[in-house]
Amino acid sequence: MLRYEGVSKRFGEVLAVNGVTVTFEPGKVHALLGPNGSGKSTLMKMALGVVVPDSGNVYVDSIDPVKEPIRARSITGYSPEEIILYESLTPAEHISLYGSIYGIERDRLVERSALLVKLFKLDEHMNKLAGELSHGNRRKLSLVLAFLHDPSLIILDEPFSGLDPEAGRILKEFLRKFASEGRTVIFSTHVLELAEAVADEVTIMHRGKVVLKGNREELRSAKEEKGLEEVFLEVTGLSSELKELLELLWRG
Numbered sequence: 001m002l003r004y005e006g007v008s009k010r011f012g013e014v015l016a017v018n019g020v021t022v023t024f025e026p027g028k029v030h031a032l033l034g035p036n037g038s039g040k041s042t043l044m045k046m047a048l049g050v051v052v053p054d055s056g057n058v059y060v061d062s063i064d065p066v067k068e069p070i071r072a073r074s075i076t077g078y079s080p081e082e083i084i085l086y087e088s089l090t091p092a093e094h095i096s097l098y099g100s101i102y103g104i105e106r107d108r109l110v111e112r113s114a115l116l117v118k119l120f121k122l123d124e125h126m127n128k129l130a131g132e133l134s135h136g137n138r139r140k141l142s143l144v145l146a147f148l149h150d151p152s153l154i155i156l157d158e159p160f161s162g163l164d165p166e167a168g169r170i171l172k173e174f175l176r177k178f179a180s181e182g183r184t185v186i187f188s189t190h191v192l193e194l195a196e197a198v199a200d201e202v203t204i205m206h207r208g209k210v211v212l213k214g215n216r217e218e219l220r221s222a223k224e225e226k227g228l229e230e231v232f233l234e235v236t237g238l239s240s241e242l243k244e245l246l247e248l249l250w251r252g
């Protein structure tokens, strides 16, 4: 479970997150949807203690990640929007490194990483340097590392970006399975169709605020309310073709 209570964060003139109160319940895949700059990454980083809120509280289960970042991270997996890897280490070496940081027992690490590597089809690339990997394979490695210590909360910032359709489908299925075991999954995206296709619940951010949270049905009825229309249009970055698609989506 991840909960934000009246959380705000300012960077100079920019109010990146503006008084957000929201709960991401366990057992569900949550999409955090919003246009660029709406505050998604900042909100996510606050769950890791990487960004400290100016006001309000964040709870990872009952843990405050500002006070106890290491405890919070021990049950949280995170894949950042901008992938951070050691260019001169191989994927296999990254796994060993993360395994020792998280204190994962050797046999368990070998077994679990082999499954994740196979799932994401990284087998062939295990002994290349991270600096030589394609963008898609870097993303896959970042995802493997996020799941390595079997977290109960998984936070993935734009995880589908750079993945080919097959890897996207694998990730989608994996997230659904992960949530079905009672864990909490949150991923960010600026693509409405993706949020709709993958998530049980969609939380829409706009200019630092959560403007809407709901399942497919609730989103559809909210869409009919006036003021929100503009938000949806901005989220979806409209062309007339997209507009048509959107109409179809909401009708179904």
Ligand SMILES: Nc1ncnc2c1ncn2[C@@H]1O[C@H](COP(=O)(O)OP(=O)(O)O)[C@@H](O)[C@H]1O
Residues within 6 Å of the ligand: 011, 014, 015, 016, 034, 035, 036, 037, 038, 039, 040, 041, 042, 043
């Ligand atoms: N470290 C930072 N320093 C200054 N401004 C930042 C920083 N991080 C985010 N911002 C600003 O905060 C706003 C929200 O950014 P972000 O959370 O990255 O949004 P999103 O992930 O939805 O694109 C943007 O205007 C961004 O430029």
Ligand SMILES: [Mg+2]
Residues within 6 Å of the ligand: 040, 041, 042, 081, 157
């Ligand atoms: Mg972002």
